Amino acid sequence: MSAPTLMKPTAPAQPATLSSAGAVKLVAAREVKVRLRDKSFIFSSIFLLLIVAAATILPSLFGGGATTVAALGPQAQQAAVAAGAEVTSVDSVEAAQALVRSGDVEAALVPDTTGASPLGVQIVALEEAPSDLVSAMSVASPVQLLAPTGIDPALAFLVPFAFAMVFFMTTLTFGLSIAQSVVEEKQTRVVELLVASIPIRALLAGKVLGNTVLAMGQIVLLAVVALLGLQVSGASELFTAEVMTKIGTALAWFIPFFLAGFLLLAGLWAVAGALVSRQEDLGSSTMPIQFLVMLPFFGVIYSGGSGIFLTVLSYLPFGAPVAMPVRMFNGDTAVWEPLVALALVIATAIGCILLASRLYQGSLLRTNGRTSIKQAWSTRS
């Protein structure tokens, strides 16, 4: 074709056809491409990765290193060494106090004058009692655990919180992105051109697929960074080998749960977008879905990582993606439980997507103002 006469199509036009699957792929690829080019998206993703890396690596850095202690007298020196501290010998109480005041040492051990210490040593510190030193020098009563979990209470809170947070942020980010992308097409009217060339369902499926790929990509990346971070910081007091295995298992289950949970909501996000015709109205139409996203977040945090409430939540389709992995982390699930919960989420997701498909088709071409769900349900294209 040469430039001036190029409008004349070459001989019998080749029958060009695109299957629905092909259309889905094209739409999904565009969604991904547009998103990956969005600078604010890239920055926020990198930021999130940095937070995860920091959260897994930094505690071991801060927690590491022996406590520095000034010791006066042989008894104190013995006790300090026994407590695993780095010891500086001093020859007077005043010298010990001076080192503590200047911050050169975290605490000082001096001969006890109160007579209350079984070791005959008194701890001198600046503002607050150095808890690790105190506990190292205390005589603990024997403890018998009837149901040992091997999990530090701090972790028992932090890990569920992290799962809930990641699910909440990621589903919200990519869910909103589906809704925005739908509204953009309505608002700019490009939608009419799209539905004149491909089936509406292919458009919906492509959008959901594209954003699911992005969301899963982010989750997998976060999981990898988290596991690497734990590896780097090595097994420590907090992250024992046993705990790491549990986190690994929970993460491995979290990924399929996340996928199903995201799909469950994805269609609904698209409908929320299709019901309105301007970005400004998205806030109100996405409100119910935002609530559905917050439910597992606050539910899991409220439950404190265990209890009957969490068990119930772990079977509710909207709560399961977070609640079930958290229960698995805490180790109180039978083998069949995650499978049943996952099946429930998947079944609900299929139902939701079918429902969304109809509502989406019924509202997509109504480009004036808001469409009610009832109108969307009963509108034929």
Next chain:
Amino acid sequence: MLEINSVSRRFGDRLVLDEVSFTVGPGRMTGFVGANGAGKTTAMRIILGVLAADSGSVVWRGQPISQSVRQRFGYMPEERGLYPKMKVAEHIVYLGRLHGLDAGRAKKNTAALLEELNLAERANDTLESLSLGNQQRAQIAAALVHDPELLILDEPFSGLDPMAVDVVVSTLRDRAATGVPVLFSSHQLDVVERLCDDVVIIADGQIRVAGEREALRQQHSRYQFKITVDADAGWVRDLPQVKVLDVDGPHAVVELLSPDQDQWLLQQALSRGPVRQFDPVIPKLAQIFREVVR
């Protein structure tokens, strides 16, 4: 050939299309004319499958239209719009691929079209950075990128500057010349008159007139004649069986009661002096439109 057979469509209580039937022949530029709300856009959306008809059928080359066939149609919706943040060439390629072109051909067609529409140097700019006129050209490229077998254009000339109208007109003519049926709606009756081979006039959801433009004009002419003589033409008022429509100095427009009176009228004029002009008045599309829509 595209055939629309007795298509009806309701929106709620309102009957927007009432047994609409017309055809668009291969290689014919067909103008689709009607007032706002007459049903043009609804009819076009039904042809494209964007809307469903309540009853009636749309037939392309003797077959009902399937998704894979529809993919080869080219469409320019009345409500224009493309992704504002996409680059022009990338966008046209994307639409070409949605219409079934492979990547290579989509790129080739896009480059050629942008060249043709004088948009080549803006190929890598985002759509939102283009002027309104250039956005319209991009929209036309979007309708043509896949070498469509049928073109449906809703108000393709609205928002175009006169230069762009010429570019688009020649582009559409070229397409029609290769046998592609072109259906386009327009408010600008002079453009329709200049461009189309066939005319379809719709009012209140009903087809009032459909057919070849020239035949329609002949059909709607009423034995009217324009006479120019040297002196004052006021004498026509004294003729029997002649309806005088206008007299202005040496010019007169009259309507005869039957077609065979024209020679008699000419003789009457010649008997009063030299005749400089004696023309049958063929109505313009705008006149026919006003007449049939009333």
